Each structure stands twice: as C-alpha cells, then as structure tokens.
Amino acid sequence: MKYDLVIFDADGTLRRCTVPGQVCPNQPGQWELLPGVAETLSGIEWGSPSHGRTALGIASNQAGIARGYLTEELARKMLEDTVEAAAGFRPIPGSVELCPHGTREGCSCRKPGPLMLQRLRDFWKTVPARTLFVGDMASDRGAALNAGCAFRWAADFFPGV
Numbered sequence: 001m002k003y004d005l006v007i008f009d010a011d012g013t014l015r016r017c018t019v020p021g022q023v024c025p026n027q028p029g030q031w032e033l034l035p036g037v038a039e040t041l042s043g044i045e046w047g048s049p050s051h052g053r054t055a056l057g058i059a060s061n062q063a064g065i066a067r068g069y070l071t072e073e074l075a076r077k078m079l080e081d082t083v084e085a086a087a088g089f090r091p092i093p094g095s096v097e098l099c100p101h102g103t104r105e106g107c108s109c110r111k112p113g114p115l116m117l118q119r120l121r122d123f124w125k126t127v128p129a130r131t132l133f134v135g136d137m138a139s140d141r142g143a144a145l146n147a148g149c150a151f152r153w154a155a156d157f158f159p160g161v
C-alpha cells in the first residue's frame, strides 16, 4: 500500500440503504455492506502510519442530521458500525468525520469541501500525496481535488461490485 491513509465515503461506497426509495440509512438495520467491501478491507493491514501501517478514515456528508432524520450521535455510531462490519475493528475517535450540515448552509466541511479530508490527514499526521480518498460521487472526487489528495472510484477500488 503506497498510502499512509485511505479515507472512504460511506453511503454508496461502503454500504447501501436497504429501505426502498430511501437513499441513506436513518436507523440501525437500514443498511448493508456493498459486495466486495469486507473482502477487500479485511485484506489490508490497518493501523497507524507511524507504525508503517495504513490508517483508515471515513468522510461522510450526513445532511439527514440537519433535516431531523437522525441525531449526529446515531449517525456517528452507524458509521463506526459500518467500519467494524467492513474492516473488523472499531475506528478510534478522530478517524470518523461527518458533516452534519444541510446542503445550503455553506459550511466548509460538506464535500466537495476539503475540510473533513484535511482533518483526517492532520489527525493521522500525513500529507496529501500519501492520502487516498475513495468515493462514489462527483462531490467525493471534488473533495479529493480540493484537498490535493488522490482519488479512486469505489467501483474501481472494490473489484466485483
């Protein structure tokens, strides 16, 4: 692995909503991992870059919080649950970033803004050139460009999806 840090988008990248007609899960039990995700992530030796391992981060827009569909606390727990299901460990505090703001609030954390990626990069004490962001939407690619880090589409990172 040539990267110190691999950051993943959540919805449409690691997991999908199982409620028909609903884009993102609002409760536990409303999501499942996408095919190939657990197989790929369980094959990587995750850890701290300071120990020569690759760190895992999450950067997720969670506008459902601003819309009142779920609390920030629950959204964060469900992202931690997603990491545990996908990679086999509970992510440490500081490695999961979410944007709780609405689409029109003009915050700088909502992707394609770079702030969540920059925070994760700073948390893991690495640099843009050694950071990869994996996502499924143009706003993900935009966030990677704005943060100066590498980007791969989820469909390319997870073979067989």
Ligand SMILES: [Mg+2]
Residues within 6 Å of the ligand: 009, 010, 011, 012, 013, 135, 136, 137
């Ligand atoms: Mg997505």
Ligand SMILES: [Zn+2]
Residues within 6 Å of the ligand: 099, 100, 101, 107, 108, 109, 110
């Ligand atoms: Zn935000």
